[in-house]
Amino acid sequence: MLLNKKCVYLGATLFSAIILTSLSNQTVKADTTADGNTNVSVEKAVPSTTATTSVSTLQAPTNNTDVSKPITATQSSTVDTKTETTPTTDTSKPVTTTTQSTITNVQKVTAPTVVKKPQATTVVVNKPESVDTVIDIKDPTLSSMVKWSLGLTDKDKVTVGEFQKFNSSEFFLNETVYLAGSNPNVTDETDTPIENLNGLQVLKYLPKNTQVFFQVKLASDPKANLDLSPLYGVPIYNFTLDGNYSDAKAKEIDLNQLVKLDISKATNVELTGDTAVSANSGITQAQLEKIAPWLVKYANNGKTYNDIVLNNGSISDFSVLKGINRTNSVTVFVNHNNVASTTPVYVTASKAGLTFTALPFKGIDGEDLASTYHYTTTVKTPADDNLIHVKGDVYKITDPDTSAKKLTYGIIGDYISSNDDSMLQKSYGNSTLEYFGMYSQPLIWKTSTKPVIKPTTPAQSTEIGGSTGSSSVPDTTGTTTTPVTPTYVNKSGVVRTFNSYTKLTDIEGNALAVELGPNTGWTYDRVVEINGQQYYEVGTNEYLLAGSGITYTPIQTRTVLAASSAVPLFSSKGVKLGTTLPARSNWLTDSSATINGIKMYRVASDEWVAADAVNVSGSKVVSTTFPKVFTAKVKTSVYSATGKLLDYQLATGTSWKVDRKVVINGISYYRIATDEFVRA
Known part of the structure; x- marks a missing residue:
């Protein structure tokens, strides 16, 4: 039975030499299993008084096959062909027959007489590991x-x-x-x-x-x-x-x-x-x-x-999960979901604000959930519940940021807000969908965005969409203010705000709505004197009062401070905090500064140690230069001025003007919009 089902060519398999020497009076069947192991069945043939006592070794056919080594008539291979058995008087010539296999040469061989066969013994080549087998876990x-x-x-x-x-x-x-x-x-x-x-x-x-x-x-x-x-x-x-x-x-x-x-x-x-x-x-x-x-x-x-x-x-569509049995208690949690659409929203700045229709958002039953939003970051100062629901999927932003390049809207999340609407909770029988996330779309304004002032040009008042600002374009109906001629000192560096939000001013010294986050670093190009006070120019027509922060030197590489004894901590204003670094402790630092005439290193948001109180290793100064244009080679994450990851990204291949380089929480960023930053 074993001889008549398989071709006799085992050829180059790893069993050829072993079986030829040890199983000359046995019939062998080798099968490759689905898991890649090779099972070898060995069946001892009981000699008969009329059986042939030896097995001839025949040369395999040389055409239509790569098998070149001699094989025995008792071997079998996994090639699905026939082996014909004939009387022992005719074993010398190969006979070509037609079969369903791709190999058509069939060798006539002499088959030994086999009487009743005992039960086959199966030998598995790849044996399972023993209890002492050591497992190599790579990671x-x-x-x-x-x-x-x-x-x-x-x-x-x-x-x-x-x-x-x-x-x-x-x-x-x-x-x-x-x-x-x-x-x-x-x-x-x-x-x-x-x-x-x-x-x-x-x-x-x-x-x-x-x-x-x-x-x-x-x-x-x-x-x-x-x-x-x-x-x-x-x-x-x-x-x-x-x-x-x-x-x-x-x-x-x-x-x-x-x-x-x-x-x-x-x-x-x-x-x-x-x-x-x-x-x-x-x-x-x-x-x-x-x-x-x-x-x-x-x-x-x-x-x-x-x-x-x-x-x-x-x-954006959870209806593909509609097969969930509603009698089961199944909760689908979806947090920080961010859908970035390429469909633009075209708007015109006006006193009426910004009105738009949200993109479709479907629940598990395919129902529309786009009417559940309450939050947007397309404003100068984002706050919970700042998005007005008009009707259906239509919303209104009363005071949009007219410099924004993205329209964002969604559900803020319970990690920020404790309000009931901070999470979407929708029941489906005993099952629930709990969701928060944001949508974003490109925002295209049909009128001019916020104009840019030239510091040496007299400023005029102008109105765009009901808001006032500065412009280099003369206003035929406005009143011209007194020209301001600032004094510049070409000195660049990096300044860090104190532990509070800090407002900026324009070239005339007027307060802007823009605020810098506490303990954030900002690159300045020049020091400007406005109305007798010194300011750092941290952006286009944006100035930080010199007394609102400290200048410092960023540290690029991993730098460790070793405190051999308890070391007192100070704030960025030089005030002793009453706490210390523990003795025999190590701390990473990202910047150094001179505070009250003493060189110090920063070890936390607003905690500094004197340089002479610690051992320092591995410092390197960060360059304050930066490119004027940032091009996103891949989809690029966007961050706020406090280092918070925002709910949208820059599209691949897009270019953005850079007006400053800042350091937030020890990481360098380029600013590409009022409150939008990408990692340097």
Whole structure:
């Protein structure tokens, strides 16, 4: 039976030499299984008094095949051809027959007489690991996590036996919980990126019914290996995978692999985008449509409750999840959702404000949710509930920022506001959608935007949309003010505001609506004397009073301050704070300044230490020069003056005028609009 089903050519397989020498009186069948292992069945032939006592070795046909080594008549291969058996008197000539295989040469061989065969013995070439097999977990952080979960030390080896004898009902492989042991302030977003999951195949050796809690942040750098197959076949009870799902400038998680993971018994599935890559690197609308069947099947697994968490994505239609059973308790959490549309909004500045119609936003039943917004940042001073709902999906901004390039609107989020409308909560039977996020669209003004003043030109009053400002264009109906001739000193540098919001003035010394955030750094090009007082020119027609901050030197590289004894702390005004750096502690610094004649280093928002009280290593000054135009080579995140990540991005290939370089929370930025910054 074995001889008549397979071709006799094993040829170059790794079993040729072994079987020829050790199984000369046995029939052998080699099959390649679906998992890549090779099973070899060995059946001993019982000699008969009439059977041939030896087996001839025949030369394989040379045409239509690459097999060149001699083979025996008792071998079989995986090539699907026929082997004809004939009487022993005719073994010398190959016979060509027509078969359904791509190889048509059939060798006539002499078959031994085989009587009743005993049960076959199966030998698996790739044997499973023994209890002492050491598992090589490639990523060092992941390796430490696994050892911690098993109760091992970092010096211990991870073996199969450690998993087989694991005696708890829950196996926690949670990166944030693990890292919190050494850093209580760590979050999912600040976890150490895991470069490789290889080695986690060993989870399959955990005792049956062990509940696996899995949470890691995957890396997305060029060297990262995002292969999820080590998790195949592992039932995961609680699954959180943070990483880059949708930003093409970095490596992305493969959704084709994701949907092969076993979450059939899970109660939580979280897919969160990595904000270190971009603000909306999470699940997109198209991606949600792809993985929806996988999520719906999980949601309907009959557990008491199930959570689906989709953070930092760009989803506009949740109706693809309508298959969720409404009798189940399923909560769909969607936080920091950012939908950046390329559809422009054309508006005209007027006293009536800005009126627009929001883009469609659909819930799980396909219902319109675009009438639920209450917040916009397209104003000079954003505040909660500053968006007026007119009717349906129509909204009004009473005092828009006429220099804004983006129209933004949405739901502010409960991390900022405690108001009832800070989160959208929509019920679907026993299930719920909880959402906050923002939409953004390009904003195109049909009239001139805020004019720019030339400092040496007399200023006139002009009116645009009911607001007053400065203009270099003569106003035929306005009243000309007294010319101001400022005195300039060509001196550039960086200034940091004190621990409070600080207003700016124009060239005439008039207060502007623009404020600088507390403890923020700003590059200035010149020092200007206006009405007898010195100001720093931090922007176009924007000046900061010299007494409103301190000049300082940014530090570019990682610089550590070592305090051998307790060191007192001071504010940026030189006031002793009454607190100290602990003895034998190390601190990072991002800048130095001279305060009350003493050189100091900054160690916190408004905490400074004297340079002579600490040991310093590795300082380098940041250049205060900056490009006049910033071009976004990829989709680029935008930040506020306080370093807050905003709800929109710069489109790839767009160019923006830069009027200053600033340092916010130790990071350098270019300013491209009144309250919009990109990282330098």
